[in-house]
Amino acid sequence: MAADLPNFDTPDRLVTAxxxxxxxxxxxxxxxxxxxxxEETIATGRACYFSRSRGRLWRKGEESGHVQHVREAYVDCDGDAVLLKVDQTGAACHEGFESCFFRRRTDGGWEVIGEPLVNPKTIYQQKE
Amino acid sequence: MAADLPNFDTPDRLVTAxxxxxxxxxxxxxxxxxxxxxEETIATGRACYFSRSRGRLWRKGEESGHVQHVREAYVDCDGDAVLLKVDQTGAACHEGFESCFFRRRTDGGWEVIGEPLVNPKTIYQQKE
Known part of the structure; x- marks a missing residue:
């Protein structure tokens, strides 16, 4: 089984990272x-995704410069999810936060954790 | 926007956790x-998912006893993914490993990291 991992035989031919x-x-x-x-991610050591909204490869940081160097990669038991441990340049989130998970649940609502590392308005003016 | 989070207005009405x-x-x-x-997860503090394969709610640990007590919950910028920080009883993985991500990429293959915490053959003989 391990030779066939990740398993892209999913309805949309995608795995979650x-x-x-x-x-x-x-x-x-x-x-x-x-x-x-x-395959590009493994070959280059830089994270490359498939953007469902744009319908094309998305080389993380191609517009923002916020690239991810992949240190380790794991696959889950079912083969349809991978885990990348990365060195993140800049902010992972397009809203400028270090992490996309910047809203934490409170009693009945959400609170924003931390401050944006960069101004999101400037992210996409930077070209690699 | 935050009041509508997570955003279940997705094609399959699901978010990823x-x-x-x-x-x-x-x-x-x-x-x-x-x-x-x-809503059940937030109300009870115990992780409840939707099993796509079984087409029904899946209260994590309902068969294995390997429940998850949720300490914190986050939502991502797009609202279609949540992050749960949990105290895991036993093993998260149905194969008996602590984590489902027990295979790490090597040059050209995969290696298993760690040992199963429990024998998977015995997991589903334990009832809560």
């Missing part, structure tokens, strides 16, 4: 990969 | 939630 900061363990974001994105 | 050990930061598993599963 959990992205974790290799140093702090903080979960940074969730994304998706098709086989091409996975 | 990343589950992380609250103490160690280890990513344990990935699962899915519909609104009912989310």
């Amino acid at each position: 959990v992205v974790q900061d290799a140093s702090t363990g903080r979960v940074l974001m969730l994304a998706h990969m098709n086989r091409t994105a996975w | 990343v589950v992380q050990d609250a103490s160690t930061g280890r990513v344990l598993m990935l699962a899915h939630m519909n609104r009912t599963a989310w």
Whole structure:
């Protein structure tokens, strides 16, 4: 089985990628990969995803410069999810936060944890 | 926007849940939630998911006893993923490993990290 991992024989031919900061363990974001994105990620050591909204490969940081260098990669028992431990340049979140998971549940609502690392208005003016 | 989080207005009415050990930061598993599963999780403090394969609510540990007490919950910027920090009883993985992500990428293959905490053959003989 292990030779066929990850298993892209899913309805949408995608697997889910959990992205974790290799140093702090903080979960940074969730994304998706098709086989091409996975193979490029492993070959280059830089995270490449498949953007479902744009319908194409998404080389993380291609517009923002906020690239991810992959230190370790894991696959889950079912083969349809991978875990990447990365060194994140800049902010993982397009809203400028270190992590996309910046809202924490409170009694009956949500609170924003931390401050944006960068101004989201400036992220997409930076080109690699 | 925050009042409508998580956002279950997705094609399958589900959001993805990343589950992380609250103490160690280890990513344990990935699962899915519909609104009912989310609301039950928040109300009870015990993780409840929606099993896509079984087409019904899945109260984690209902068969194995390996329940998850939720310490914190986060939602991501797009609202279609949540992060649960949990205290895991027993093993998160149905194969008996602490984490479902027990296979690490090597040069050209995969290696199993760690040993099962419990014998998977015995997990589903234990009833809560």
